[in-house]
Every structure is written in C-alpha cells, then in structure tokens.
Amino acid sequence: MERAGGDLEIATVLRFLDVAVDALAAAREEVDALNVYPVPDGDTGTNMYLTVSAARDAVGEAIAAGAERDAALAAFGRGALLGARGNSGVILSELLRALTGRLARRDPGERHAAAVANAMHEATEAAYRAVGRPVEGTILSVSRAASQAALERAEQPGARSRDVFAAAAAAAREALARTPDQLDVLRHAGVVDAGGRGLSVVLDAGETVLTGRRPPRPAAPTRVPVPAPPTEGDLTEEGPAYEVMYLLDAEDAAVDALRGRLDALGDSLVVVGGEGLWNVHVHVDDVGAAVEAGIEAGRPHRIRVTHFAEQVARHEREQRAQQTERAGGRAVVAVAAGPGLTRLFQDAGAVVVPGGPGRRPSTGEVLAAITGSGAHEVVVLPNDADSVRVARIAAGTAEADHGLRVAVVPTRAQTQGLAALAVHEPARSFDQDVLEMTATARHARHGAVTVAARRALTMAGWCEPGDVLGVIEGDFAVVGADLHEVAVAVLGRMLAGGGELVTLVSGEGAGDLAERAATWVGGAFPHVDVVVYDGGQDRYPLLLSVE
Numbered sequence: 001m002e003r004a005g006g007d008l009e010i011a012t013v014l015r016f017l018d019v020a021v022d023a024l025a026a027a028r029e030e031v032d033a034l035n036v037y038p039v040p041d042g043d044t045g046t047n048m049y050l051t052v053s054a055a056r057d058a059v060g061e062a063i064a065a066g067a068e069r070d071a072a073l074a075a076f077g078r079g080a081l082l083g084a085r086g087n088s089g090v091i092l093s094e095l096l097r098a099l100t101g102r103l104a105r106r107d108p109g110e111r112h113a114a115a116v117a118n119a120m121h122e123a124t125e126a127a128y129r130a131v132g133r134p135v136e137g138t139i140l141s142v143s144r145a146a147s148q149a150a151l152e153r154a155e156q157p158g159a160r161s162r163d164v165f166a167a168a169a170a171a172a173r174e175a176l177a178r179t180p181d182q183l184d185v186l187r188h189a190g191v192v193d194a195g196g197r198g199l200s201v202v203l204d205a206g207e208t209v210l211t212g213r214r215p216p217r218p219a220a221p222t223r224v225p226v227p228a229p230p231t232e233g234d235l236t237e238e239g240p241a242y243e244v245m246y247l248l249d250a251e252d253a254a255v256d257a258l259r260g261r262l263d264a265l266g267d268s269l270v271v272v273g274g275e276g277l278w279n280v281h282v283h284v285d286d287v288g289a290a291v292e293a294g295i296e297a298g299r300p301h302r303i304r305v306t307h308f309a310e311q312v313a314r315h316e317r318e319q320r321a322q323q324t325e326r327a328g329g330r331a332v333v334a335v336a337a338g339p340g341l342t343r344l345f346q347d348a349g350a351v352v353v354p355g356g357p358g359r360r361p362s363t364g365e366v367l368a369a370i371t372g373s374g375a376h377e378v379v380v381l382p383n384d385a386d387s388v389r390v391a392r393i394a395a396g397t398a399e400a401d402h403g404l405r406v407a408v409v410p411t412r413a414q415t416q417g418l419a420a421l422a423v424h425e426p427a428r429s430f431d432q433d434v435l436e437m438t439a440t441a442r443h444a445r446h447g448a449v450t451v452a453a454r455r456a457l458t459m460a461g462w463c464e465p466g467d468v469l470g471v472i473e474g475d476f477a478v479v480g481a482d483l484h485e486v487a488v489a490v491l492g493r494m495l496a497g498g499g500e501l502v503t504l505v506s507g508e509g510a511g512d513l514a515e516r517a518a519t520w521v522g523g524a525f526p527h528v529d530v531v532v533y534d535g536g537q538d539r540y541p542l543l544l545s546v547e
Helices: 010-034 044-064 069-082 084-106 111-129 138-152 162-180 184-187 194-212 252-265 289-295 307-327 339-347 364-370 385-402 413-420 430-443 483-495 513-524
Strands: 243-251 266-274 277-284 300-307 330-336 351-354 377-380 403-408 445-451 456-458 462-464 469-470 477-478 499-507 529-534 542-546
Touching: 010 044, 010 069, 010 194, 044 069, 044 084, 044 194, 044 529, 069 084, 069 277, 084 111, 084 138, 084 194, 084 243, 084 266, 084 277, 084 377, 111 138, 111 266, 138 194, 162 184, 162 194, 162 300, 184 403, 184 430, 243 252, 252 266, 252 277, 252 289, 277 289, 277 385, 277 403, 289 300, 300 445, 330 364, 330 413, 339 351, 339 413, 339 529, 351 364, 364 377, 377 430, 385 403, 403 430, 413 430, 413 499, 413 542, 445 483, 462 477, 469 483, 469 529, 477 483, 483 513, 483 542, 499 513, 513 529, 513 542
Parallel strands: 330 351, 330 377, 377 403, 499 529
Antiparallel strands: 243 277, 243 300, 266 277, 445 469, 445 542, 456 462, 469 477, 499 542
C-alpha cells in the first residue's frame, strides 16, 4: 500500500476500501449465518460491512474536502471508530485504525515489507489489548495467525509488501478453518467463527488490490445446522441480557478504570480508540450501571442498547420467513466432478449430483435431484458435454410427470457451471435468471490440462501415452511434455482474445500447478484477476476458464 517513495498511497487505500466493502457486501449473508458466538443474533457480517463502509465514506469525504494524506488517514481511523458496530465490528475498527496508523508512521529507512508486517503485528496487539477477556477461536486468533505469517514472510530475502499481504491472507484462511477446534460452540454448530471469516474477507481484499489476484475461498464449513440451545455464555439464564454500545469522550487516563468497572459488570468487553474518543461495547444485565460507568469516565453519546432475546427472536423469524419463501421456490441442480467442486457448488446453494469422466450421472440420478430439491422451479447445470442430453431428458420427465418447471443451462465444463451459478439470482423471474446464467456460461471460454492414456491423433498432432494435452473448448489444442508448460500455452491462447477473470480449478494430485499458473497469469497479464479453487477432480490436473 505504498508508493516507491515510501509514503502510504491514498489511492491504494481507497481502492482497498472499495474492494473490501464490495467483498463484505457479497459475503454479508454468509457471515451473518455463521454468527453463533458470542450471541447467535445473525448480524456479524452486517456489522463488519457497516464498519468498513463508514471508514470508506469518511476517507472519501475528507479527500473531497481537500484533505492531504495525513488528514485523510486520520479520517480513515476516525470513520472506522465512529462507524463500528457489534463486537467484531469494533475489533475490526481497531485493527484497521492501528494498521493504517502504523503504516503512516513508517520510518523512511524501514523496508516496505517490514513496515506492512510490523503494522499487522501492532494491529493484532492493539486488538488483544482492546478486548477485556480475549477468547481464542475468534477474530483475534485469525488476526494473530495473519500477523505472524506476515512477520515471517517479511524476513525472507526479496520480500515485497504484496508478498507479505498474500502470506497474511493465506494464514488467515488456514486459521479460520481451525477455529472450530478452538471454540466448542463453533464445533457443535459445525461452523467457523463469523468475525474471523469477516476479517479473512478483508485481508483477501487487500491481497486482491496488491497482487491483482482473487484468493481462493476457504475450504471451511459455512452452512449452519440448527444449533442446540446454549449451555453457557450469553443467551442463557446466567448470561447477560443486553448489548450496550456508546461513543465516549474521555481522557485516556480514565479508560483503564472504565474497563475494570465494565469487566465486573458483564462480558464481551471491547474498548477501542484514543486521543479523547472511544468506542465502548459490552454485554451486561444492568444497562444503567454500564452507562453510569461511562458518565463517570467522560461523556457517553450515541448510546445503543440491544435486548438479545428480542434480537435473536427477530433473527429466527426472519430465517423462518426466508425458509418459507425458499420452500417451493427455485433450486439449482449441478453435476460436480470432484469433492472440492462439490463443496463449491454446495456452498453456493446448489443440489449436487456426483459426476465427471467415468462417473457420468444417469437420467434417474439427475431426475431424483430435481424432484428431491423441493422446488417448483429448477435450473440444471450438467457441466459436461455428454451430460447435457441426460439433463434434458430428466428435465422433460420432471415437467411431464411432476408438474415442475425445469430449464437446462447447457454448461459443458465445470468452470462454466461455476460461472453460471455465480450470477444465479432467485429474485429475478425464472426466464430472466435462466437467460443470465446461460449468457454467462457461454461467455466463459473453458479449457483443461490432462494426460494422454493412449496413442491417438489429435487436432494438435499425434500424442503418446503420458503426453500432456491442452484442451480448449473441448478440442485438443496442445501436446507437450510438461504440465506447467502446457497450462501456460493454453492460457496464453485463451487470453490472447481478451479476458478479465481467469478461474483455475486444481485436480487431484496436481500439486502446485494451479498456483504456478496463477503466478504466470499475474506476470503476463497483470490486469486480469485470477481465482484458484481446489476441485479434486480426476483425470484433469487443471480445469480453467476465461471470462
């Protein structure tokens, strides 16, 4: 996030905020659904989105008013502080405020990579200090892992800021996947920590801005089963009944005493800020005492009180309403060729039918998935040229025998199915939804890398068993001896016609082929975004598409 001269680049900060806000907006419902700790009130994603949005708006307003770099960065921290919502939002505001503050104070002799790593480390330390009783398996653990990875990467020769941020984002995704092992309530619910997921989204946004690549989604559970009633903590008879938040004008020296007073009153205490302005968050039974503690320390204002029982009841009513709306609504059935691809399609809400080379689904299997979805409108993604006809027969049978409305989007590759599902929107009319998904799939040019099993004549010439074959739009276009070289050749040909997004899906036993291909694209086509997934498919070490 720095220019060659060493200063923090405001334009890059603005770009980061734009990407982070958009990413949090896209992930908001997912993160809300993960929210089971400390209170299952389903608002963590929304709170983190609002927190970063406030920071972006504050920086934009400051620049529009003619603010220079230091004033704009101060507005960043103040905007995050003032706009922070909820437990995770307040912690995130402190992480962002400490991070940009440390980068702005960078010593001219300090290497860029070291400055970024040290800033992440100091931000993590500040977040831990802000929390009254830190709990592992939360956003704090994810931040700690990210900052530690950043420090280790910065020590390596030739490390750049982008390398440090990429290492931190990768470590955050790994730490996020470990959170259920650290916190019982997460393990019992079968989810990762919501705040940690939100932080991972923010770090991924930073990696995207600095490297031009889209990091892979974490292979972590993101679907929430109906949780058992909590046996400890908030929302129990012994737990606090209210969330109290307020901004506080107070001298720094008064805050330590405030923390002690609030910590004795309740839990989930977070106090962030400095230089006379603080954001206070705590869960208590005695709202009056929590506010009085603020009055003793200074001047509390913008006081917000939430009754957990009412908030959770409202969240449950909204979930039931959404489930009722979805019941009998629209579903997507997708054929998936590997365990990783199965997770990707399921995470996006599709009903999955196992498939792929040597295991193509039968008409009966596709029909069972259509009728078993419980929806009146169904979109089928066969994701394989030979399965399109099977899907159409199943669709016709479902319409004739079961009175369902079914459409087949003729996707002929797994990557086309992923692209189509990304634009699926149940709120649109059925015809319009099918049209958009079909158009997107057609614009996703697909390719693959595989290994020849026998001697044959291809469009690229003769191949022998063990040769590496590059496939473009279903035709063999490259014959070579090295997986990476063939992958690069296929990508080069496909990108020669233009493209903004490359999707790479790594197959079983492919090693780092997808990551090396992504690195090549980043160097040869820096304007192109790259996203990498672990598909686990057989026979194809690499599947790819260009949009």
